[in-house]
Amino acid sequence: MAIKVYGQPASSATRRVLVALEEKGLDYELVLIDLYTGQHKKEPLISINPFGQVPGFEDGDLQLFExxxxASYIAHAYADKGSPLISKDPKKMAIMGVWVEVEGEKFNVAAQLLSYELYLKPIKLGLTADEAVVEKRQAELAAVLDIYEARLGKSKYLGGDDFSLADLLHIPILYNLQKTKVKAVFDARPAVAAWAANLLARPASHKINAA
Incomplete structure (x- = not known):
C-alpha cells in the first residue's frame, strides 16, 4: 500500500487528511501514533515531520507534513479520483484559494482554540475549559462567521456552487465545535448552519469523524 498516514484520529489535523483520502476513495494505511506516550517525537514520525507533530504522510517515496x-496534494495528485476538490478553471481556483487562506488564517485561529477548550479539554482530557479564552475566541469566531454568512448567502459552498478543498479543510473542527455550546454561534446564522450540516453529512466526513 503506497499511502500511509501517521497520526491519531483524535487529532483534527489527522482527520483533515483522512477525510481528503476518503473523499477521493483512496486506499491508505493509518499508522497510529500515541501522543500520550510521546510517539510523535520519535521514529518513524520524527523523520517525516521534524516538528514532531501529527500527521505525517507518505505516498511512495514522497513524504509530507502539515x-x-x-490535503492539497491529495486534491491535485488524485484530481481524477472520487470527489472533485479543485477546478480546472483558474478563476474558480483563485476564489477557492481565497477561502482556503481564510480557513487557515481567520477561521482556524479562533476555532482551533475553542475546540481545544470546549471539546478536547473537557471531553477527551477531563479538564476544565478556560472561560476567558472561550469568551474571547467565541467573539472572534462570530465575527468570522458573519462574513461566512454573507458569502454562503450567495453560493452553496465557500468556493462556489461545488464542494471543494476550501470546505473540506473545515470539517474536523466543525465536527468538534458542533458538540459544544459554540454550536449556537453557527445555528444563529442560517446559511452557515446549513453549510456545516451539509459538510458533516457527507459520507467521508461521517466515516472519519464517527470513528
Whole structure:
C-alpha cells in the first residue's frame, strides 16, 4: 500500500487528511501514533515531520507534513479520483484559494482554540475549559462567521456552487465545535448552519469523524 498516514484520529489535523483520502476513495494505511506516550517525537514520525507533530504522510517515496499541504496534494495528485476538490478553471481556483487562506488564517485561529477548550479539554482530557479564552475566541469566531454568512448567502459552498478543498479543510473542527455550546454561534446564522450540516453529512466526513 503506497499511502500511509501517521497520526491519531483524535487529532483534527489527522482527520483533515483522512477525510481528503476518503473523499477521493483512496486506499491508505493509518499508522497510529500515541501522543500520550510521546510517539510523535520519535521514529518513524520524527523523520517525516521534524516538528514532531501529527500527521505525517507518505505516498511512495514522497513524504509530507502539515495537514493542509497534504490535503492539497491529495486534491491535485488524485484530481481524477472520487470527489472533485479543485477546478480546472483558474478563476474558480483563485476564489477557492481565497477561502482556503481564510480557513487557515481567520477561521482556524479562533476555532482551533475553542475546540481545544470546549471539546478536547473537557471531553477527551477531563479538564476544565478556560472561560476567558472561550469568551474571547467565541467573539472572534462570530465575527468570522458573519462574513461566512454573507458569502454562503450567495453560493452553496465557500468556493462556489461545488464542494471543494476550501470546505473540506473545515470539517474536523466543525465536527468538534458542533458538540459544544459554540454550536449556537453557527445555528444563529442560517446559511452557515446549513453549510456545516451539509459538510458533516457527507459520507467521508461521517466515516472519519464517527470513528
Amino acid at each position: 495537514s493542509r499541504a497534504i
